[in-house]
């Protein structure tokens with residue numbers, strides 16, 4: 468098992484480049500920051516595949532990933548529901564910018580209910596999973612590029628904390644104290660400006 472895990476982890480890092488925020492970095496930093504009892508949810512897209520491959524679950528029911536039908540729009544509400552049910556456990560959602568756009572206003576519900584979830588948005592200005600499939604079929608990106616939104620400002624407008632990060636150090640800082648975000652904290656949205664180039668090597 469250990470050898471298999473090591474091979475998987477090495478393959479999962481293929482395409483990673485120094486000097487930019489790679490998708491695998493976001494997952495690794497989030498896992499490092501999350502206490503063992505943390506509950507993690509994902510949305511659907513390239514970020515989900517990166518997270519699902521190496522996120523180590525340390526407790527039953529601590530990883531909530533939609534598969535099969537894989538409906539986008541799951542990650543944020545699933546995180547809010549998880550936090551409502553398990554208020555003593557930290558909850559972190561890893562979502563794409565497309566999926567976040569579909570569910571972002573749920574953050575207003577989270578702040579209204581005082582549910583301090585942490586949401587990390589893989590901001591790549593793309594419906595990446597679909598854009599890569601278009602690319603593989605020789606098509607140009609068609610309706611898969613999405614303009615960037617100031618997600619930190621959007622979060623603040625919904626009475627949440629919001630921060631934009633561009634590199635690993637920024638993300639580490641934003642996620643520090645993840646386990647201490649208690650009942651009095653506001654929900655947190657982290658706009659992680661990832662470089663999606665690694666996905667082209669991965670998928």
Ligand SMILES: Cc1ncc(C[n+]2csc(CCOP(=O)(O)OP(=O)(O)O)c2C)c(N)n1
Nearest residue numbers: 512513514538539563564565566594595596
């Ligand atoms: C409700 C719904 N609509 C469409 C899809 C098809 N789909 C799968 S992944 C994806 C793009 C996701 O984009 P984003 O949330 O930005 O994640 P990324 O792939 O960029 O990490 C789409 C449109 C889906 N799975 N669910």
Ligand SMILES: [Mg+2]
Nearest residue numbers: 563564593595
């Ligand atoms: Mg995206």
